[in-house]
Amino acid sequence: MQDHSQNTPNLPLEILDHIFGFLDNEQPSWITLKACSAIRDPILRAAIDRRIYTRIKLNHNEWDDFGISHDEIYQYLSKNRHVANYIRTLDIAIAHDCVEESSQWYNQVSSILQIPTSSLERITLSCRFHIDATRTDGSGNLVSWTVPFAWSDFPATFRKAFLDCLWSSGIIEASMTRIGGFPLSIFNPCTRLKKLSLLQVTCTPWVIYAI
Numbered sequence: 001m002q003d004h005s006q007n008t009p010n011l012p013l014e015i016l017d018h019i020f021g022f023l024d025n026e027q028p029s030w031i032t033l034k035a036c037s038a039i040r041d042p043i044l045r046a047a048i049d050r051r052i053y054t055r056i057k058l059n060h061n062e063w064d065d066f067g068i069s070h071d072e073i074y075q076y077l078s079k080n081r082h083v084a085n086y087i088r089t090l091d092i093a094i095a096h097d098c099v100e101e102s103s104q105w106y107n108q109v110s111s112i113l114q115i116p117t118s119s120l121e122r123i124t125l126s127c128r129f130h131i132d133a134t135r136t137d138g139s140g141n142l143v144s145w146t147v148p149f150a151w152s153d154f155p156a157t158f159r160k161a162f163l164d165c166l167w168s169s170g171i172i173e174a175s176m177t178r179i180g181g182f183p184l185s186i187f188n189p190c191t192r193l194k195k196l197s198l199l200q201v202t203c204t205p206w207v208i209y210a211i
Contacts, residue, residue: 049080055089058109060102067161074108077115084117090165093151094127106158125162126177150181155182166190176201 029110035044058070075085092109125151151159166174167189175197176182182201 023094023154049083050086053077053083053086055091056087057093058093058112059091059093060095060105066131070108074112077112081115084112084115085119087117089122089124089126090120092126092162094125103155106155110155110157110161113158113165117165117168120168122169122173122175123162123165124175124177125173125179127179149179151179151183152181169181175199180204 009066052068053073056068058072058073060070083095090113111205154162163186165171166186169192170189172192174187174193177199180202181204184203187196
């Protein structure tokens with residue numbers, strides 16, 4: 001790869017940040033941002049990181065909007081911990097059936113959550129249903145039963161790391177989807193919370209039902 005560090009424009013970071021702002025969240029603009037992320041110049045890299053990492057999505061076995069996997073995010077933030085201060089929105093999606101088989105993912109996500117950040121304002125946690133069991137009903141039809149994750153199903157280290165972020169002083173918006181046994185008292189320390197979205201969230205363990 002050709003090194004363009006000697007051709008870096010002599011512009012303030014604020015101006016560069018404004019320029020890269022025109023490449024936000026639109027295809028193929030984000031592809032351009034991802035390509036620019038290979039730039040070695042620290043000033044340009046800082047402007048690009050502000051755009052790429054302002055919102056990160058940690059999805060199991062999936063990519064975020066910039067085509068960056070959770071493993072890439074983990075590796076980069078581990079080596080460049082200051083970049084965590086650019087994160088304003090953090091989306092976490094649980095997309096697997098078994099916690100035990102995803103321990104590495106939980107460990108990496110927990111490590112990311114534990115990196116200090118001063119700018120986090122919004123956090124979301126969503127879970128997908130998974131088939132737990134099947135049985136035959138009174139008419140002889142095979143019925144599938146679905147059970148979402150309960151809050152207590154998550155590893156203790158992940159729960160603590162998530163709550164530390166949720167309770168951080170900058171959080172103004174939170175969203176939870178498909179979680180059972182989630183005590184609403186958890187939100188008591190969120191003194192600056194302005195918007196709260198709860199979709200299919202229960203305070204008691206979820207009641208199993210047929211689909």
